[in-house]
Amino acid sequence: MKMCEVLKMALQIAVLSTSRIVAEVMREIGNWPEVEVTAIVCRPQSAEKAHAWVAEYGVPAVYTDEAAAYAAGGFDAVYIGTANHLHYAAAKRALQAGYHVLLEKPFTATAAEARELFALADAKGLVLMEAITIPYLPQYAFLQAELPKIGEVRGAMASFCARSARYDDYLKGIWNTTFDPACLGGALNDMNVYNLHLLCGLLGVPGRAEYRPSCGPNGIDTAGLALLDYGGFTAAALAAKDSEGRNGMVLQGPGGYLVVEGGTNALPVVYSVLGGVRGGGTRVDGPKLERHRMAYEFAEFARIIAEKDADAEAAARMRTMRVMELLDVLHEK
């Protein structure tokens, strides 16, 4: 088969879970020619939702048992969008069954678990990749290209906050997984992980880091401030699930500053302002999203598998391990 033909074939995937993020993928994935959903795998109690998707999106198969799904096949990869605490075991089972895996953020509970999964993927000759939007967005490439123009970075702030629809329930004592420490919920894992990917992507690994959680009644961090110490400056990254805020990022240096306006998971507006002194400067606007924010990561996952692009795979793994190791530090009490 020639490469052009390989590239034309959509990667056939099973989706694992009927969570909100998987629901969003199902709504959009029909527009992504690089991938095709051929199976839905879920818990028995979610079968009704899965069958509704079969009707709505024309997916050929539903399984309420992972082993049965993996035995039956009909796909080459599994997209895992379960609750956070189930990521590791679900990814391990899919890899052991011989499938490539695209695993939602936050990748695993610890960097050690992530390393173990990558070792398993290597042993099996499979691609394991984190489903993280940022590195694959055209706006991110713009920020990377503009970064050297601002000179030595002297300040950095990022914020990604969204008041959960379940926060009122939480305050009444009804803990959804998103606010349950046992499910690896909380603002650091769910929201700040985007700020960390963005800041580490642009600035590298901080020398020191600490987390200032704002905890709710059950001890989960419903909000929190991550402080990344880069020696010459400290970057501040705020995330919250208990409050709305003004989302975005600013990186600044003597040559100018880079701005993200909007969620750091999608970078909806990016620009640089260069050469200002007490105001002024030249604003250069970056590109906008042309596809759904998650289309890029799915397309890259499919491309890496199709082209066996070991360099891109290694780069993605490095980004994930960097953030997982940082999360380990931030989670330390």
Place this chain on the structure above:
Amino acid sequence: MKMCEVLKMALQIAVLSTSRIVAEVMREIGNWPEVEVTAIVCRPQSAEKAHAWVAEYGVPAVYTDEAAAYAAGGFDAVYIGTANHLHYAAAKRALQAGYHVLLEKPFTATAAEARELFALADAKGLVLMEAITIPYLPQYAFLQAELPKIGEVRGAMASFCARSARYDDYLKGIWNTTFDPACLGGALNDMNVYNLHLLCGLLGVPGRAEYRPSCGPNGIDTAGLALLDYGGFTAAALAAKDSEGRNGMVLQGPGGYLVVEGGTNALPVVYSVLGGVRGGGTRVDGPKLERHRMAYEFAEFARIIAEKDADAEAAARMRTMRVMELLDVLHEK
């Protein structure tokens, strides 16, 4: 004299220094009916600039000697806009000579110096007030009124950054006072003091605080991040004199968030967004500046003197002491 007549009379003031901030006051003060400049006091080497102001603004007197100016009189108060390290001694001399004093921020080098000056003012029966814009702006009253609506605060970020026109000289080894530790220059004293006044005004005194300076070649903080720990959350306040940034403030809680867009010394745009859940909410815009940002503080200074408003004077003093004590903590190594 009846009160209405007292209020109609402009407070006659001498300005001390021909610094940039005093130059800005001279350009604007003709529009402020509450105050009138009747003397300029400066160093001999600045006499030429002072005489140019005499011609331009019609000020009757110039003195190049403070003692001579204070002996001659013709004013009731002194506005002190010298370099930071000269504030304390200059204010002390003016108070000892029997004049009310409006003293630019940062007020003094230490809280102890501030306490000493306030004690001297009390002993002399004079008003001593910090020339700080924020508490007297109508936008600040709006933020105070909106604050209870956001509920328990869960996150706060402020940024006030301006790349100094003298930063390039500084990097060449030419230290202007603004970048000289001996002159109490730097980003914390010059810029972050506004963020501190704003955050302490709205949130009160933090339980703990620390400063993460970004230092230049001579050890001055050309930028820096102040961290104010309020127990339930940590507020992050960035300031820089070496880089432009995106100035403003966000305070957020489960009920919504408050926004300042623009310099925290002037609060040019303020609004609240209440009741949003994953976006949305109702935006309420606050008032805009109707006068020059400094007109309000000068008007309040004149009013407190004219009306002998001891409560307002005490409140202003409390605000200043709170920030001075916080600056002491932040300046600790």
